[in-house]
Amino acid sequence: MALAQEISHRPPDVPGAWPLLGHIVPVLRRPLEFLPSAAAFGDVVKVRFGRLPVYLVTHPDTVREVLVPGDLDYTRGRIFEKLEPALGKGIATVSGAEHRRQRRLLQPVFTRERLIGYATVMRTAAEQVTDSWRDGQTLAMDEVMNDLALTALTRSLFAFTARPDTAQAIKEGMRALTHGLLLRTVLPTAWERVPTPGNLRFRRAMARMHGAIDDVIADYRQAGQDRGDVLSVLLAVRDEDGQSLPDEEIHAQVMTLALTGIEAPGAALGWVLYEIGRDREVAGRVRAEIDEVLGGRAVTFDDLPALEYLGRVINEVLRLRTPLVFMRRTLTEVRVGRMAIPAGSEVIYSPYLLHHDARWFPDPLRFDPGRWLPESSGRIPKGAYVPFAAGAYQCIGKLFALTELTMVTAAICAHWTFRPAGDAPVREVATALVRPDRLPMTVHRRTRTARG
Template identity: 70%
Template sequence: MDRPAPEAPGGWPLLGHIVPILRSPLGFLPGLAKYGAVVKIRFGTLPVYVVAHPDAVRDVLVPGDIDYKRGLCFERLKPGLGEGIATASGDEHRRLRTLLQPVFSRERLVEYSTIMRTAAEEAVQKWHDGEVIQADEAMDDLALTALTRSLFRFTATEETAEAIKHGMRELTHSLLKRIVLPPAWERVPTPGNIRFRKAMARMNNAIAEVIDAYRAAGEDRGDVLSALLAVHDDDGKPLSDKELHAQVMTLALTGIEAPGATLGWVLYEIGRNPQVAERVRAELDEILGGRPPEFDDLPKLEYLGRVINEVLRLRTPLLFSRRTLKETSAGGLTIPADAEMIYSPYLLHHDARWFPDPQRFDPDRWLPEKAAKLPKNAYIPFAAGAYQCIGKIFATTELTMMTAVICARWRAELVPGTEVREVASALIRPSRLPMTVRRRATA
């Protein structure tokens, strides 16, 4: 008979583990693995089960939407995202996933990759040899440009783009607090909550205006919104304005904050590891021969792909959630019905059992013969199972294309004496990244 999950020590009276997780999430979550495959913590009086072993993650993900729904994390996203593919569960999620598959077809991805490449080329053309850029901010802006052009190619004004960027930053930066604090906290008129509501309203209005403009124009512009407008179910029914809005919001969430932060970390790791930088540039010179990268070049950039995989391991989403639909088991432990569960990519990716010396940056962890030995579900930067991120290939295409454009032409090195800290929200962001950019002699 399965046993109940052990409870982690360190909980506070009434508050449970809220203080430890908010104070030091990057220390608290990986530290839970030593207590078992599934560990109970408390957000106030709410019990939450943290899945801390790949086998237990499999127990949760394989039954997928049969035994589980989205859960706490995604409910806290609904005020910003609405009822889209990122927050839907069960039959509704399967319906939306089927409808949205054509948006990420190979033909569409080729078009998006050209938009991404052009955005990166335009960005680096503004750099000056030897200047210091704030690489974290520059990569956020680059991701924003690529996303808005991919989403709505011809109507993304500066005001629209800024509204989306500001709204998504407010959403992601406050998400951890919104997950662990009780829902009543969101109604308290704190400066942060007021700022959040204003940002959401501004972003929602901007996206609604763009959708109205596209419906009025009635033409395929080769972008994501055109593809969404072309989607119809088996009965010939298109997505409603509400559904369109939610899908755009979801793509904005996954297409700005996450790639912007990841691109910053990629430049940081390449810039501070000379041997890595040399191998990246040698591969780019060999595969591209000085020409701009194309979509079909990206799989050939094998070493760069390993660099990106390793960045996604080190600086990964903090957590995902599920809620049990019935009593079930995970890791040989009993999980009651209607229980909140969390599985943390950050926890799994920093477990020395699967990734020896986990803080060390080592792209060669991802050589095929080494990666094949990893337990299934030890590496899940895009989640996994029925609710795996539908935009995974879009995201990896963007990261590879933009890094290729930048590193083929430029070297970026951290300004000496700069301390870079990991800042945890929904994502792991760099505290700051002042980098000196120098044009490559061969570019």
């Protein structure tokens, strides 16, 4: 029986659309309220970005129906098209056979041996940052953690660079890209060509970042040495014909790894320290576990599985403060649940929506690492927890990110305590990520532990 005969249902419209603009205004004004509220109208619902219809899947089962077929029924969606001019045709933007090819080629970047090396870089970066802290000092912890993530990422990407401004150019470029991504996704593409101050700043930041990365690649090509970092791996990769990757593709992969390895872990690290710092019970359990596992020595990659409670804290942070949306585009008319979605349609699934649905996470605004105990996490439906996406396009750097969150937090908590400073509440700010508006924290050195 034909699909059209089997299905008579079309996704319902979410109320609140504006004339001509559709849901652009509520999405931009209050995305953290708008997205979770959409689940009340169905497992698959329709919103509009101007005249563009967009289908939002809100139930774990319908999310899995979209993700499990992967690149068979879907290609990358609008949000990835917005990224391609900045990132190039790297693993974060390509689809189908090309994505599978690039994923195979990038596997050597994330072997266990390489992850062990990156873990040491991450710990060293954390130790160097905290060595400059003073007892009783109040820090803008969101900025400190973003800079720490930048340092860990750039040292993992390229251990050597003769240009001290390279990291700063990457930081500014990635911040411009992620902060403006939601706006660029919902507005028409023609808006990007308007010479607004924001668009001009964006273009300048992109140009500086691209130039810095091109310079580093040229330096590595000329040196011809394996420095044990990501760029060395990419330069050594050979395709099926035994050919090395062209500079354009290497540039795109470096850009992709920078996108996923700076802003997202930087924001997550800030939230992890915030949640530990504001709850004495959580802080006590984290530090007791670290002390027991490490015994005063420095944390290593092999210690990570034993840091079980810290792992649950990190899982809960990634549930609460998670990427806002991912997108797909249908290659043909598809059935999702009982709904028909036309070919060529934009489909959204929102980790933030799923992670804040009380059906799967009771009292969803409450921070509760106990959700991730085996007896509790086993009741969470598949598709309800997707901080790194899922299916064919799951984030290839998932283990890198989890390693960084655990290594850095353990290295800091082994020697420092911290508490939120001031009485002003910390607000969630939604861009491509959910980051704190400000995160002042006061740090104190622990006196009963010694660095290994």
